[in-house]
Amino acid sequence: MSPAGRWRPLSLVFLLGMGMASGDSGCPSGCSCRYLEVNCTGRQLQEFPAAIPLDTRQLILAANNVSYLPAVELSFLADLVYLDCQKNLLGDDLDFTFIGVVKLVYLDLSFNNLTQVTFSTFSQLLSLVVLKISDNPNLVAIEKDAFANNTWLRHLDVSRTGLTFLDASTVQVLPNLRILGLSDNLWHCNCSFLDFITWMTESSVHFPDADNITCYTPEALRALKMPAAEVQLYSSCQTHLHKHDYIFLCFIGFCIFFAGTVVAWLAGICAVIYQIHSSKEEEEEEEKDAVT
Ligand SMILES: *[C@@H]1O[C@H](CO)[C@@H](O)[C@H](O)[C@H]1NC(C)=O
Ligand SMILES: *[C@@H]1O[C@H](CO)[C@@H](O)[C@H](O)[C@H]1NC(C)=O
Ligand SMILES: *[C@@H]1O[C@H](CO)[C@@H](O)[C@H](O)[C@H]1NC(C)=O
Ligand SMILES: *[C@@H]1O[C@H](CO)[C@@H](O)[C@H](O)[C@H]1NC(C)=O
Ligand SMILES: *[C@@H]1O[C@H](CO)[C@@H](O)[C@H](O)[C@H]1NC(C)=O
Numbered sequence: 339m340s341p342a343g344r345w346r347p348l349s350l351v352f353l354l355g356m357g358m359a360s361g362d363s364g365c366p367s368g369c370s371c372r373y374l375e376v377n378c379t380g381r382q383l384q385e386f387p388a389a390i391p392l393d394t395r396q397l398i399l400a401a402n403n404v405s406y407l408p409a410v411e412l413s414f415l416a417d418l419v420y421l422d423c424q425k426n427l428l429g430d431d432l433d434f435t436f437i438g439v440v441k442l443v444y445l446d447l448s449f450n451n452l453t454q455v456t457f458s459t460f461s462q463l464l465s466l467v468v469l470k471i472s473d474n475p476n477l478v479a480i481e482k483d484a485f486a487n488n489t490w491l492r493h494l495d496v497s498r499t500g501l502t503f504l505d506a507s508t509v510q511v512l513p514n515l516r517i518l519g520l521s522d523n524l525w526h527c528n529c530s531f532l533d534f535i536t537w538m539t540e541s542s543v544h545f546p547d548a549d550n551i552t553c554y555t556p557e558a559l560r561a562l563k564m565p566a567a568e569v570q571l572y573s574s575c576q577t578h579l580h581k582h583d584y585i586f587l588c589f590i591g592f593c594i595f596f597a598g599t600v601v602a603w604l605a606g607i608c609a610v611i612y613q614i615h616s617s618k619e620e621e622e623e624e625e626k627d628a629v630t
C-alpha cells in the first residue's frame with residue numbers, strides 16, 4: 339500500500355466531519371506544495387494561509403510577516419509533525435495556540451517577537467523533540483514548569499533572547515535533553531541562579547557556542563563564562579549574610595536576653611516567697627514554744 343492510500347481516507351473523514359468544502363488536493367496561493375509538505379517561505383504573507391491540505395505533515399511559513407497563528411485552523415492539521423515559523427512577527431500570547439497539533443515533533447519559532455512562555459504554551463505537545471525559540475529579543479520570561487509536559491525534548495534553543503534568568507527546574511525535568519542553546523543572553527548571575535549554573539556543570543547536556551554564555555550582571559562577574567562563574571558565585575552566596583539574616587540574629591539575641599531576664603526575675607520572686615514563708619514558719623514555731 340502506498341503512503342498516499344493511508345492518508346487520504348483520514349483527511350476524507352476530516353472533510354466530512356467538518357463539512358468543509360476545500361479539498362486536500364489544493365495548495366495555498368503563492369506556496370509550493372509537495373507530497374504532505376507545504377512550503378510558503380518568503381511570500382510576504384501577513385496571515386496564516388487558508389486552504390492548507392488537511393493531511394499536511396510539514397508546514398514551512400519561514401520569513402513572512404505572520405503575526406498570529408489561529409489555533410482552530412492549526413488544529414485542522416492534526417497530522418502536522420513539522421512546523422517552521424521562523425522569521426515572522428509572532429508575539430504576545432501563544433498560550434493554547436498549539437492545542438490541536440499534538441503530534442508536533444519539530445517547532446521553530448525563532449526570529450519572532452515572543453514575550454513569554456508559560457506552561458500553557460507548549461503543554462499539549464507531548465511528542466516535541468526540537469524547540470527553537472532563539473532570537474526573540476522581547477522574550478523575558480520562561481515559566482518554571484514551561485516544559486514540564488515536553489518530556490521528549492532533545493534540542494532546546496533560547497539563545498539571543500531577553501532572558502536574564504532561568505530556573506534550574508525548568509530544564510532539570512527534561513530527561514532527554516541533549517542540546518541547550520543559552521548563548522548571548524544577558525544572564526543575571528545572582529544567588530538564585532547558582533542552582534542553574536551548578537546544574538550546567540553536572541549535566542551531560544551540550545551547550546553550543548559556550549564561549550558566549552556569560553554573566554552580564556552583577557558588574558563583578560560581567561563576561562565571566564557561566565560554568566566557571568560557579569566558584570565565585572558559590573563563595574559569595576555561601577559566606578555573605580543578608581540583611582534579613584542580621585535581623586534574625588538580632589531577634590534571637592533579644593529573645594535570649596529577654597528569656598534570661600524573665601527567668602532571673604521569677605527566680606528572685608521564688609526566693610523572696612520562700613524566705614517570707616520560712617521566716618513565718620519560724621515565727622509560728624517560736625510562738626508555739628512560747629505558749630507551751
Ligand atoms: C522552501 O522554499 C524555499 C524557497 O522557496 C527553499 O529555499 C527551501 O529550501 C524550501 N524548504 C524545503 C524544506 O523544501
Ligand atoms: C514585512 O516586514 C518587513 C520587516 O518587518 C517589512 O520590511 C516588509 O515591508 C513587510 N512586508 C509586508 C508586505 O508588509
Ligand atoms: C513586539 O512586541 C512588543 C510588546 O508586545 C510590541 O511593543 C512591539 O511592537 C512588537 N514588535 C513588532 C515588530 O511587532
Ligand atoms: C500534560 O501531560 C499530561 C499527560 O502526560 C496530560 O494528561 C495533560 O493534559 C497535559 N497537560 C496539559 C495542560 O496539556
Ligand atoms: C535573581 O534575579 C532574578 C531575575 O533577575 C530574580 O527573579 C531573583 O529574585 C533574584 N534573586 C535574588 C536572590 O536576588
Ligand SMILES: *[C@@H]1O[C@H](CO)[C@@H](O)[C@H](O)[C@H]1NC(C)=O
Pocket residue numbers: 522547549550
Ligand atoms: C559571540 O559574541 C561575540 C560578541 O558579542 C560575537 O561577535 C560573536 O559572533 C558571537 N559568536 C557566535 C558564534 O555567535
